[in-house]
Amino acid sequence: MKNRIIAFIFAATALALPTLAQTVQLPAPSPIEKELAARASHVTEVTLDKNTLAFASKVMNGNDKDAVATRKLIDGLDGIYVREYEFDKEDQFSMEQIEQLRKYFETSEWSTLVRERDLKSHESTDVMVKLEKGETRGFFILEVEPKELTIVLILGPIRMEDLGKLKGISGLDALGGVEFKTKDKDKKGGDQ
Amino acid sequence: MRRLLIFPVVFAVLLVPVAVLATGDGSFDGVVRSIESRYHVRATRIPFMGLISLVAGKSMQAGVSNMHVAEFENFAWPVDGDELNRMVEEKLGADWKRMIRETSRRGEEQTLIFVHPEGERMGLFVVDLDGHELDMVQVSVNADQLNKQLGQYEHHQNAHRLPDRD
Numbered sequence: 001m002k003n004r005i006i007a008f009i010f011a012a013t014a015l016a017l018p019t020l021a022q023t024v025q026l027p028a029p030s031p032i033e034k035e036l037a038a039r040a041s042h043v044t045e046v047t048l049d050k051n052t053l054a055f056a057s058k059v060m061n062g063n064d065k066d067a068v069a070t071r072k073l074i075d076g077l078d079g080i081y082v083r084e085y086e087f088d089k090e091d092q093f094s095m096e097q098i099e100q101l102r103k104y105f106e107t108s109e110w111s112t113l114v115r116e117r118d119l120k121s122h123e124s125t126d127v128m129v130k131l132e133k134g135e136t137r138g139f140f141i142l143e144v145e146p147k148e149l150t151i152v153l154i155l156g157p158i159r160m161e162d163l164g165k166l167k168g169i170s171g172l173d174a175l176g177g178v179e180f181k182t183k184d185k186d187k188k189g190g191d192q
Numbered sequence: 193m194r195r196l197l198i199f200p201v202v203f204a205v206l207l208v209p210v211a212v213l214a215t216g217d218g219s220f221d222g223v224v225r226s227i228e229s230r231y232h233v234r235a236t237r238i239p240f241m242g243l244i245s246l247v248a249g250k251s252m253q254a255g256v257s258n259m260h261v262a263e264f265e266n267f268a269w270p271v272d273g274d275e276l277n278r279m280v281e282e283k284l285g286a287d288w289k290r291m292i293r294e295t296s297r298r299g300e301e302q303t304l305i306f307v308h309p310e311g312e313r314m315g316l317f318v319v320d321l322d323g324h325e326l327d328m329v330q331v332s333v334n335a336d337q338l339n340k341q342l343g344q345y346e347h348h349q350n351a352h353r354l355p356d357r358d
C-alpha cells in the first residue's frame with residue numbers, strides 16, 4: 001500500500017511539473033512600490049496573467065488583419081503587469097528609489113534598449129528587453145515624470161513593433177510613446 | 193474491502209476544509225454582508241435578479257450568465273482602499289485573481305476587478321466606488337458566445353447602415 005501511495009505521489013508530481021515549468025510568474029510588488037503607493041494620490045494596478053489574456057483575446061472584436069494579429073499576440077503572452085502612480089505634488093519619490101525599482105526588475109536576462117534622462121524636467125525613460133536565444137521574450141518600461149511614475153512589464157514573445165498594438169489595454173497607453181522613442185533611437189543609431 | 197473504502201472517505205473529509213478555505217464564503221453574498229457590516233450601509237437588492245439573469249443568459253445564448261448586482265448608497269466617509277481590497281479578497285477566496293485595482297488616497301474612488309477562470313467561461317467580479325455610491329456586479333461570461341453575439345450585432349448594424357453620400 002505504501003508503495004502505491006509513493007507511486008501515486010511521483011505520478012502526480014511528474015504530471016504537474018510540465019505545467020509548472022510553462023508558467024511564467026509575474027513578479028511580486030517590490031517594497032519600493034508599496035512606498036510609492038502610500039504617497040500617491042491615485043494608483044492604478046493592472047495584472048493580467050496568461051488565462052486572463054487568453055480570455056481577453058477571445059472577447060476582442062474585429063476580423064480584419066490587424067485585429068487578428070493583435071488577438072494572436074495577446075493570446076501568446078504570458079503576462080502583463082502595469083503600475084501607475086500619480087502624485088499631488090513633486091518630490092514624492094527620490095532618484096534612488098527609481099534606481100532600486102529598476103534594479104528589482106533588472107536581471108541578467110534583461111538588456112537596456114533605451115535609457116533617457118532629462119535633468120531639467122526630471123523626466124526619464126528606461127526600456128529593457130528580455131532576450132532568450134536571440135528572441136524577445138519581454139519588455140520592461142519605466143517612465144518617470146515629476147508627478148507620475150509608470151511601470152509596465154510584458155512577458156512572453158513580443159516584438160518592438162507589436163508594442164503599439166497593446167495600447168488599447170487598460171493602463172498601457174504609455175506604450176505608444178515608448179514605441180516612438182525606440183523608433184527614434186533606431187534612427188539615431190544608439191542610446192540617448 | 194471495507195479497508196479500501198476508508199481511504200477515499202478520509203481523503204474527502206480532509207479535502208472539505210481545503211475546498212471551503214479556497215473558495216471563501218459564498219463570494220457575492222459574502223462580500224455584500226462584509227461591506228454592510230463594516231460600513232454600516234444597506235445594499236439595494238434588485239428584485240427578480242435571478243429571473244433577469246436567466247433571461248439575459250437565454251437572450252445572449254449563455255454568453256452572459258450568473259448575474260448578481262448590488263448597489264450601496266450613502267457612503268458617509270472615505271474608504272480605505274487597502275482595507276476594501278483585503279475584505280473582498282478574503283471573501284472571494286484564493287481562486288479569484290485581482291486583474292485591475294484603481295484607488296485614490298482620499299478614498300472617494302475605488303475600483304476592483306477580479307477574474308475567475310471557469311473552464312470555457314470567465315467569472316468577473318467588479319466593485320466600483322464613486323463618491324458616495326458603491327456598485328457591485330458579478331457575472332459569468334462565455335467569451336466565444338459573447339463574441340459571436342457581438343459579431344452578429346455588428347453585422348446587423350453594418351447591413352442597416354446607409355451608404356455615405358459623397
